[in-house]
Amino acid sequence: MMLNKWLVYLLLCIGSISYGQNTPNKIPLTEVIISVEKKFSIKFSYAVEDVAAVTIEKPNILFTLQETIAYLNSKTLLNFKALDNRYVTVSVINKTISVCGIVLSNEKKSPLIGASVVVNDIGRKAITNENGKFNLQNIPINATLTISFLGFESRQFSANELFSAQNNCKEIVLSTKKEELNQVLINVYLTPGLQKYLDGSTVLNTKKFGILPGLIEPDILQSIQALPGVESTNESIANINVRGGTNDQNLVLWDNIKMYHSGHFFGLISAYNPNLTNKVIVSKNGTSAEYSEGVSSTINMYTKDLLTNTFSGGGGINLISTDAFLEIPITKKLELHISGRRSITDLYKSPTYTKYFDRSFQDTEINADSDQNNTSSDFYFYDYTAKLLFDLNEKHQFRANIIGINNALDYSESRITNSNETQSKTSTLSQKNIGYGGNWKAQWNSKLSSNFITYFSRYNIDAADYRVETDQRLTEANEVLETGVKLNTHYKTNDNLNFLLGYQFNETGMLNQTTVSAPFYSSTKKDVLLNHALFSEVEYNKNNTYFRVGLRLNYFQKFEKLLVEPRINIRQKLSDQFALKLEGEFKNQSTTQIVDFEDDFLGVEKRRWVLVNDKDIPIATSKQGSFGVEFNKNKLNIEAKGFYKLVDGITASNQGFYNSFQFSNAHGSYTAKGLEFLANKTAHHYSVWVSYTFSTNDYEFDTFAPSTFPNNVDIRHSVSLGFYYNILKNLKIAVGGIWRNGQPYTKPIEGNETIQNGNNTVVNYDLPNKENLNDFMRLDASLNYNFNLSESIKASFTAGVINTTNQDNGINRYYKVNPNDSNDAVQVDNKSLGLTPNISFRVNF
Structure with a gap:
């Protein structure tokens, strides 16, 4: 009997050794x-x-x-x-167990920091620490866990596979997604949740987002302003200037739907609810041939695309708005994701609202001083999204999306006439963007896959302004209708080489309409443009070399015009620390915004979308190149990059000139060139960074005198710095600041401020953009605290302060004729936000 026992133990040991070598x-x-x-x-x-x-x-x-x-x-x-x-009973020792694991990448077995661990069906979640490790307590013995990380294939495990009585955690290796050669280069870029891809694009993972100075939520359009080369001269997300470009030169996509509107409160708050957004990719140069338009940048927002079969959601409130989102499994193959947000400003006017209101409506009819009139205004906004996810099987996925954005303003004014009668006026302003989209992903075999995309986008801005003094009603409308179809086909020869071939068709229609009641006047202009495109590229990534080379052919049916756009993106690693980066692209843009009148849409929104006509509004084209060096060691990342950018086909009407060219019709170009620098040191508990941009940016209009002068957004020097620190495991703080040169502006000629132009008196401007406002300086701070309300309900409290020192910053200056003295010009200064606090409380389950 003893011999048999030793034989059994010997067999068990041999089995264990065999298991360790070949599972x-x-x-x-x-x-x-x-x-x-x-x-x-x-x-x-x-x-x-x-x-x-x-x-x-x-x-x-x-x-x-x-x-x-x-x-x-x-x-x-x-x-x-x-x-x-005869009988053997089986019973459960523990209904719940503790599980742990160490999540590693398949390359060099490096730990994946911030990987997501979800217990299916009950919604328990965790993220991995700096060693890639996670622990979860009291997990049902029959539970299934899903482990995922951006850019890697997800894996599922049963709870008992991850159980270890000795806390000997199982190593879990995640493989890079087969369809994505463009891997994550830097896992933590400035703050957790911000990452960098090999092609140089910046990626925001909102679910893992840490904290940035002044922010109370992961807002990509605010976050990217910490990057070199990205500015907002009037601190508005509706006016982001990438390497000297205007805001309409940024292509904004939400789940492949082209969006024409990006901000609530007319640019101070992002119009895209981040709670269902999975990742956002921002590209400044070297863009994939798949994309055109957006001669300055491409901003791609993607919502969650995987079925989890787990009911989850959350909600939050801050001093401006409240929101909620839900992820609802319907069947194992069908899931619905919905979100909604609405302002509370019409119910409660917080100090934050007052600051935003004064900033948004300064120098407009809404906020105009009037001793004779009584005025009141009511402003609110909302947005919503919905996504239906259907997995027919492992090879075919169907998705359907909808997004809606709305800003609404009602403005009332009453006055007492000389006959003691009360006259009232009501003006309204509505700004909307709604989009519908769908796509079908198919994996035909191990090498061939396709993605068929279709979308419809509609943008409307409508204003009705009744003027009591003249008994005149003015209505204005701007509408954009766009339909798009795209087919992407990927052929992957091996793990290192991928080919893309695709076709895209767009039909874009635009309407601009103005009517006046007395005397009657009506103007309506409609334009439609059809665009066909073929594109192809090859992407390669092996060892120390990454490159993506592509070509896009654009054909404009209306003009019978063909534009050829080459693209290149190369990264060559020289050693474990140093790499060289080369990027280049040709792009075009057939939609643009123009500034028509100083009082467009109640003076609140001064821009209209228009289509190019290849005559007085030509197709804008850009040629851009950049070359840089990267250093990365011990989580210290340093980047230096020189760039050159030429954009041709801009018009005087879309630059918003406040000078002698304000009402001129001409087209020209601008050239931006400079140097970008970023240094970022990260560790488990902190991240510190500084970015610097030096650039020169000049217009060239052949028909103007002078023909060359500084761009409206010619910011020669710009510095951004910040510090993020984990004070405790669940308590974070971020402090940061911005300093840059003041924006250029044009002064009138001293002693001869106005001149007669026909029957009108106008400002007599000096040389364009010869002067600069005082330097812009701002210090922001945020504090975040996370805690558990229960085992499955997480909560967080965030406080943020923009401009903590209450710095008086000018963001624009122009002049107009003094209504009381036609020989004098009045200086008008627009100011940035003063000290603006905000707090938020969120619950997720």
Whole structure:
């Protein structure tokens, strides 16, 4: 008997050694039970749900019954007990267990920091620490866990696979997604949740977002302003200037739907709810041939695209708005994601609202001083999204999306006439963007895949302004209708090489309309443009070399015009620390915004979308190149890059000139060139960064005198710095600031401020953009605290302050004729936000 025992133990040891070298295939416990019942003519008594999800290595055929029971007890979390020679009972030792794991990448087995661990069906979540490790307590024994990380294939494990009584955590290796050669280069870029890809694009993962100075939520349009080369001269997300470009030169996509509107509160708050946004990719140069338009940048927003079969959601409130989102599994193959947000400004006017209101409506009819009139205004906004996810099988996925954005303003004014009668006026302003989209992803075989995309986008801005003094009603409308279809086909020859071939068709229609009641006047202009495009590129990534080279052919049917756009993006690693980066692209743009009148849309929104006509409004084209060096060691990342950018086909009407060219019709170009620098040191508890941009940016209009002068957004020097620190495990703080040169402006000629132009008196401007405002300086801070309300409900409190020092910053200056003295010009200064606090409270489950 002793010999048999030692033989059994020897066999177990040999089995364990064999397991360590070549992992055997596990089989369901139910199969083992059936086999043992037949071999020993016994009966197991158990609850089906206790053993249904358990797998085990098959016991050795030499085991006796007692040895088999001992083996089953050692390999499972169940209690096997022989009542007699006929019956064996099976019971659960613990209904819940503790699990742990260490998540690693398949390359160099480096830890994946911030990987997501979700317990399916119950919604418990965790993220990995700086060592890639996670721990979860009190997990149901039959639970399934999904482990995922951006850019990597997700994996699922049963809870008992990750159980270890000795806390010997299982190593979990995630493989890079096969369809994505463009891997993550830097996992933590400025703050957790911000990452950098090999092609140089910046990626925001909102679910893992840490904190940035002044922000109370992961707002990509605010976050990217910490990057070199990205400015907002009037601190508005509706006016982001990338390497000297205007805001309409940024292509904004939400789940492949082209959006024409990006901000609430007329640019101070992002119009895109971040809670269902999975990632956002920002590209300044070297863009994929898949994309055109946006001669300055491409901003791609993607919502969550994987079915989790887990009901989850959350909600929050701050001093401006409240929001909620839900992820609702309908079946195992069908899921619905919805979100909504609405301002509370019409119910409660917080100090934050007052600051935003004064900033947004300064120098407009809404905020104009009037001693004779009584005025009131009511402003609110809302947005909503919905996404239906359907997985037909492992090879075919269908998605359908909708997004809606709305800003609404009602403005009332009353005055008492000389005859003691009260006259009232009501003006309204509505700004909307709604988009519908769908796509079908198909994996035809291991090498060939396709993605068919279709979308519809509609943008409207409508204003009705009733003027009491003249008994005149003015209505203005701007509408954009765009339909798009795109087919992307990917062919992957191996793990290192991928080919893309695609076709895109767009139909864009625009309407601009103005009507006046007395005297009656009406103007309506409609334009439609059809655009066909073929594009192809090859992407390669192996060892120290990454490159993506592509070509896009654009054909404009209306003009019978073909534009050829080459693209290049190369990164060559010289050593473990140093790499060189080369990017270049040609792009075009057929839609643009123009500034028509100083009082467009109640003076609140001064821009209208128009289509090019290849005459007085030509197709804008850009040629851009950049070259830089990167250094990365011990989580210290340093980048230096020189760039040159030429954009041709801009018009005087879309630059918003406040000078002698304000009402001129001409087209020209601008050239931006300079140097960008970024240094970022990250660790588990902190991140510190500084970015600097030096650039020169000049217009060239051949028909103007002078023909060359500084761009409206010619900011020669710009510095951004910040500090993020984990004070405690659940308490974070971020402090940062911005300093840059003041924006250029044009002064009138001293002593001869106005001149007569026909029947009108106008400002007599000096040389354009010869002067600069005082330097812009701002210090921001944020504090975030996370805590658990229960096992499955997480909560967070965030406080943020913009412009903590209440710095008086000018963001624009222009002049107009003094209504009381036509020989004098009045200076008008627009100011930035003063000290502006905000707080938010969020709950997620």
